[in-house]
Amino acid sequence: DIQMTQSPSAMSASVGDTVTITCRASQDISNYLAWLQQKPGKVPKRLISAASSLQSGVPSRFSGSGSGTEFTLTISSLQPEDFATYYCLQHKTFPRTFGQGTKVEVK
Amino acid sequence: EVQLLQSGGGLAQPGGSLRLSCAASGYFFSSYAMSWVRQAPGKGLEWVSGISGSGESTYYAEFVKGRFTISSDKSKSTVYLQMNSLRAEDTAVYYCAKDRIFGVEGAFDIWGQGTVVTVSS
Numbered sequence: 001d002i003q004m005t006q007s008p009s010a011m012s013a014s015v016g017d018t019v020t021i022t023c024r025a026s027q028d029i030s031n032y033l034a035w036l037q038q039k040p041g042k043v044p045k046r047l048i049s050a051a052s053s054l055q056s057g058v059p060s061r062f063s064g065s066g067s068g069t070e071f072t073l074t075i076s077s078l079q080p081e082d083f084a085t086y087y088c089l090q091h092k093t094f095p096r097t098f099g100q101g102t103k104v105e106v107k
Numbered sequence: 108e109v110q111l112l113q114s115g116g117g118l119a120q121p122g123g124s125l126r127l128s129c130a131a132s133g134y135f136f137s138s139y140a141m142s143w144v145r146q147a148p149g150k151g152l153e154w155v156s157g158i159s160g161s162g163e164s165t166y167y168a169e170f171v172k173g174r175f176t177i178s179s180d181k182s183k184s185t186v187y188l189q190m191n192s193l194r195a196e197d198t199a200v201y202y203c204a205k206d207r208i209f210g211v212e213g214a215f216d217i218w219g220q221g222t223v224v225t226v227s228s
Binding site: 030031034036044046049053055085089097099 | 142144151152153154157166167168169202204206207211212214215216218219220221
């Protein structure tokens with residue numbers, strides 16, 4: 001099975017900050033990686049597909065990069081609505097695997 | 108509009124059974140796989156099971172193998188998750204999510220609304 005190691009598990013940030021979250025796959029997954037955002041009590045929402053393709057309707061301050069085993073989600077100029085938990089997800093093979101999640105909290 | 112509508116779930120005793128349903132609409136059902144994902148209280152997302160668009164291939168996380176069965180009815184564009192021998196640790200919100208078959212797009216872009224499963228005596 002492919003393991004996804006996501007870091008950090010939590011972080012404190014302020015509005016306007018740039019936030020970077022990293023995910024590492026235990027083997028090459030090419031670009032079969034998605035980034036999801038989840039707010040408390042809400043359904044997860046896909047932000048990024050194919051490692052770097054922004055989902056329609058998602059603000060351009062969100063960006064993804066990487067391929068193979070190293071991936072990054074960057075949020076530029078953090079907004080109040082961005083405080084949430086973020087997950088990476090590999091869908092190269094079954095079983096699908098999620099990162100542990102990164103909770104972005106208000107500093 | 109592309110959507111997934113979930114039903115089922117609720118309260119079950121340890122060792123009991125429940126069945127979840129996920130009805131898809133707005134896209135060609137057989138062109139995509141479907142996955143079930145769960146989230147225990149205060150925990151992260153955890154993939155549970157998946158099924159190909161044809162229904163011929165099924166996949167399970169180790170912790171549900173032999174207890175849960177995923178199936179589909181193409182005539183109803185619906186995927187089911189039969190959960191047997193339930194344990195307290197199966198307590199979670201369960202989501203269905205549209206998954207991909209071919210290409211890198213189309214995976215986990217659409218999610219059901221979630222359904223609560225509680226296993227308790």
